[in-house]
Amino acid sequence: MEPVIEIGNLSLTFQTRDSPVYALSGVDLRVDRGDFVSLIGPSGCGKTTLLRVIADLEQPTDGRIAVEGVSPEEARLRRIYGYVFQAPVLYPWRTVQRNLTMPLEIMGISRAERQERARHYLELVNLTGFERKFPWQLSGGMQQRVSIARALSFEPDLLLMDEPFGALDEITRDHLNEQLLRLWERTGKTVVFVTHSIPEAVFLSSRIVVMSPRPGRIVDVIDSGLPRDRTLDIRETPEFLEIALRVRRGLRAGHSYDD
Amino acid sequence: MTTDAAAVRAGAFREGLRQGRLVPILTVLAAIVVVWYGAAVYLNAPRLIDGYERRDQAWDTGRLISDAYSMRRPVLPAPHQIVVELDKTVLDTPVTSRRSLVYHAGVTLSSSLLGFVLGSLLGIVLAVGIIHIHTLDRSLMPWIVASQTVPILAIAPMIIVVLASIGLVGLIPKAIISTYLCFFPVAVGMVKGLRSPDPLQLDLMETYSASKAQTFWMLRWPASTPFLLASLKVAVALSLVGAIVGELPTGARAGIGARLLAGSYYGQTIQIWSALIVASLMAGCLVWLVGAAERQVLRRMGSR
Numbered sequence: 001m002e003p004v005i006e007i008g009n010l011s012l013t014f015q016t017r018d019s020p021v022y023a024l025s026g027v028d029l030r031v032d033r034g035d036f037v038s039l040i041g042p043s044g045c046g047k048t049t050l051l052r053v054i055a056d057l058e059q060p061t062d063g064r065i066a067v068e069g070v071s072p073e074e075a076r077l078r079r080i081y082g083y084v085f086q087a088p089v090l091y092p093w094r095t096v097q098r099n100l101t102m103p104l105e106i107m108g109i110s111r112a113e114r115q116e117r118a119r120h121y122l123e124l125v126n127l128t129g130f131e132r133k134f135p136w137q138l139s140g141g142m143q144q145r146v147s148i149a150r151a152l153s154f155e156p157d158l159l160l161m162d163e164p165f166g167a168l169d170e171i172t173r174d175h176l177n178e179q180l181l182r183l184w185e186r187t188g189k190t191v192v193f194v195t196h197s198i199p200e201a202v203f204l205s206s207r208i209v210v211m212s213p214r215p216g217r218i219v220d221v222i223d224s225g226l227p228r229d230r231t232l233d234i235r236e237t238p239e240f241l242e243i244a245l246r247v248r249r250g251l252r253a254g255h256s257y258d259d
Numbered sequence: 260m261t262t263d264a265a266a267v268r269a270g271a272f273r274e275g276l277r278q279g280r281l282v283p284i285l286t287v288l289a290a291i292v293v294v295w296y297g298a299a300v301y302l303n304a305p306r307l308i309d310g311y312e313r314r315d316q317a318w319d320t321g322r323l324i325s326d327a328y329s330m331r332r333p334v335l336p337a338p339h340q341i342v343v344e345l346d347k348t349v350l351d352t353p354v355t356s357r358r359s360l361v362y363h364a365g366v367t368l369s370s371s372l373l374g375f376v377l378g379s380l381l382g383i384v385l386a387v388g389i390i391h392i393h394t395l396d397r398s399l400m401p402w403i404v405a406s407q408t409v410p411i412l413a414i415a416p417m418i419i420v421v422l423a424s425i426g427l428v429g430l431i432p433k434a435i436i437s438t439y440l441c442f443f444p445v446a447v448g449m450v451k452g453l454r455s456p457d458p459l460q461l462d463l464m465e466t467y468s469a470s471k472a473q474t475f476w477m478l479r480w481p482a483s484t485p486f487l488l489a490s491l492k493v494a495v496a497l498s499l500v501g502a503i504v505g506e507l508p509t510g511a512r513a514g515i516g517a518r519l520l521a522g523s524y525y526g527q528t529i530q531i532w533s534a535l536i537v538a539s540l541m542a543g544c545l546v547w548l549v550g551a552a553e554r555q556v557l558r559r560m561g562s563r
Contacts, residue, residue, distance in 0.1 A: 081466070106473050136561070
C-alpha cells in the first residue's frame, strides 16, 4: 500500500508563559491510501493538534512528516486535503450554495462548474432544495453536512475531520456516521478522523489510533477487521465489541488519574 | 391612485399606533411643546415687565403672555414663531435666495457630504492598513485616538486659516473639518470589524491556501460590514457638525453655521432657532438614510 501520510518521531511543544506544554511527543504514524483512520483519546491528548499539523495549521517542533510525499505546507498549497472543523464554520452572509462553492471560487473554477458541483454535492449530503437558505435557517446537523459537502466540493483525495459530529445529538450522529461511511466506501478517499467516542471510532474506521495525554502520544494502533459495507447493526456483534474493548483498555492504560 | 396611497398611509399610521411607536414619540413631543411655551413666558417676562414699568404701562398676565409670544427678539421664541419663520424662509422664499434656509442648508449639506465620503474612505484605508501592517497598529492607533481629544472648535479655525493661506477656501476646508471628525468612528469600527472573524474562519481560508486578498474580500470585508454601517451612522451625524463648525469661524456668508453666527450678532433668536431646527432635521434625515441603507444591506447579507 502506498502511504498518504508518513509521520516519524514527531513532537510539538507549545511555549507558554509559565511552562512549555508538550502537545505531541514521539508520534509515529502511517496512513495508507483508502484508509479510514480515527484518532481517539481524551481531551488534551493532542489528537486535534496532530490533525492540524497534517493540515499545516500548526508547525511541529521536531520530527518528520510527509503528506503525499511532500511537506504539509506544499500539500496545503496543492490543496490535497479538505478539512472539516468541529463547528460547521459557515459564513453567515453566504447562502448554503455560496458557502459550498467558496473554495471553488478561491480556486478559480468557472461559475457553471461551481453550480454543477454545488448541485452534485448538496444531493450527496441530502440537502437538495436548501441552496438559497442562509446557515441560520438550518439545523446543526444540516449545517455540518454543508461543511462536509464544502470539503468534498473541490474533490481532495484526503479528508481531515476534527470531531465533525461532536456537537450533534446521538441520533443525528448515527445517521451522519452511516452516510459518511457510504461516502468513504463509494469515493475511496483517505480519511483521518478525530473523535472521543469509542463506538464512533470503531464503527467508522479501518484503523484506530489510541492516544493519551501529557505528553500527547500514541499508545495503541488497532487494525479493524470489520467489513467495509457495515451498517449500524454491526455494533451489536462480538467482533465490534471486542475492538471497542481493546480501545477502552488502551484509553484506560494511557490515562493518568493523578489530575 | 391617490386614495390608495392615502389608505396605505392611514394603514401605516394605524400600524404605527398598534406597535406603540408613534404614541410615545408624540407624547414626548407634546410635553416638550408645553414646557417650551411655559419657559418662553418665564424667560421673556423680565424684559417685558421692565418695559411696561419704564413706560408706566398697565399690564396683566394675559397681556404678558401674549406679548411674550410675539416679541421680535425674544430670549426664547415660542414654537409657533419658529414655525412661522420656517414657513417664510423655507417655503415662501425661492431656494436660490440668500434668505432661503434651504439654500443655506444645501451649502452645509454639500460640504458635510463631501467630508463624510472622504472621512469614511480615510477611515477604511487606515483600518485596512492597521490590521495588515503591525507597525501601523503600534504607531498610528494612538495618534488616531489623540486626534479626537483636540477640541474641534479649537482646531477648526486653524485648519481654515492654514488652508486659506494656500488658496483653499469655500467647500473644501469645511469638508476637511467634517473629514477630521468622520474618519475616527469609521477607523475604529472597521479595525474591530476587520478583526472580527474568529480563528476557525481564518483557518478555513488557510486550508484553501487562499491569498491575502481573497481572505480580505471573502472573509474580512463582509464580516466587517455590520461594523462599517454602524460607524457610518455616527459619522454622518458628525459630518454635519463638522461642516457647521467649519462655517462659524470664517465669517462664511452661506451655510447653516453662517446663519447661526449672523443670528447671534444681531440677536435674531428666531433665526437661530430656525437654523437649529433645520440642522437637526437634516441630521435626522441623514442618519435615517444611512440606517435604511444598513437594513437593506444586512437583509441581503442574510441577517435575521
